[in-house]
Amino acid sequence: MERTAETQRLGMALAITTIYFFAEVLGGILTNSLALLSDAGHMFSDIAALGLCLFAFHMSRRPATAKKTYGYHRMEILAALINGLTLWLVVGIIFHEAYRRLLDPPEVQSMGMLVIALLGLMVNVIAGVILYGSQEQSLNLHGAFLHILGDTIGSVGTVLAGLVMLFTGWYLVDPLISVMIGLLILYTSWDLIKESVDILMQSAPRGIQVEEVQRVLEEIRGVIKVHDLHVWSVTSGVFTLSVHAVIGPDEEPHRILDQIEEKLKSQFGIEHTTVQLEIEDREAREFQAF
Numbered sequence: 001m002e003r004t005a006e007t008q009r010l011g012m013a014l015a016i017t018t019i020y021f022f023a024e025v026l027g028g029i030l031t032n033s034l035a036l037l038s039d040a041g042h043m044f045s046d047i048a049a050l051g052l053c054l055f056a057f058h059m060s061r062r063p064a065t066a067k068k069t070y071g072y073h074r075m076e077i078l079a080a081l082i083n084g085l086t087l088w089l090v091v092g093i094i095f096h097e098a099y100r101r102l103l104d105p106p107e108v109q110s111m112g113m114l115v116i117a118l119l120g121l122m123v124n125v126i127a128g129v130i131l132y133g134s135q136e137q138s139l140n141l142h143g144a145f146l147h148i149l150g151d152t153i154g155s156v157g158t159v160l161a162g163l164v165m166l167f168t169g170w171y172l173v174d175p176l177i178s179v180m181i182g183l184l185i186l187y188t189s190w191d192l193i194k195e196s197v198d199i200l201m202q203s204a205p206r207g208i209q210v211e212e213v214q215r216v217l218e219e220i221r222g223v224i225k226v227h228d229l230h231v232w233s234v235t236s237g238v239f240t241l242s243v244h245a246v247i248g249p250d251e252e253p254h255r256i257l258d259q260i261e262e263k264l265k266s267q268f269g270i271e272h273t274t275v276q277l278e279i280e281d282r283e284a285r286e287f288q289a290f
Helices: 003-031 034-060 074-103 110-132 139-168 173-200 210-218 253-268 282-289
Strands: 223-235 238-247 272-279
Touching: 003 034, 003 110, 003 139, 034 074, 034 110, 034 139, 034 173, 074 139, 074 173, 074 223, 110 139, 139 173, 173 223, 210 223, 210 238, 210 253, 238 253, 253 272
Parallel strands: 238 272
Antiparallel strands: 223 238
16 A cells, blocks of 8 residues: 555544544543543544654655665654553553542543543544554554554443443442553553564564575575575565575576575565675585595
């Protein structure tokens, strides 16, 4: 999917989320609901996440320079990491306020809270549907989608809390639901932060086993062995590899190089490669065998 389509989806989701954020903050204050304010806080992080996504996509279009030879693709990964850490900050604020309210649960205007929570749930579902079609294309977009997903789960919890308080008057459920929302946010954001850090640390991409890559390359006719094999991600779905391949003195380097590149592209989706061919020293090998 082209970045233009992704940008349009992000813009639509951002507009919907921003409009309703202000309504939810006002509703949380008027109803004195921590669950509603927690949901609004998470929605604010959604706004920041979506805005950061748009900024990262804009930056990633900029061409490479003499100093930034890979361009600005890593901006997407930095945005994803910031989004994940922002979620954790929101959770910390929620937990702090929930602890205070667990000790002394205040009265909440349940009906008003319930109406606002239902509207918030509808907004989150719409934003989630908008982003769902493209969230697998980019870790950055996946991070934004996780924000919306976590907020949707939070809205469901807020609706449940409103129903319980409306029919039972048990106001302790408000901070309890808030804690559950926080735990769910932590769970949904863990993989995002882990994968972002892995990419920034130039770890092997998820789904690519370096040992398997080495085995496939060494099965190519004429390749004796490979060493100094490195595989990493520049950004989501853009994989890079560098390797040294030892070949026999009578082999055709161009044929082997073409086969290596074809195998890497067809079996692992690796298109950006740096392959250094080394001619085996026959005399040294015969001496070692002797």
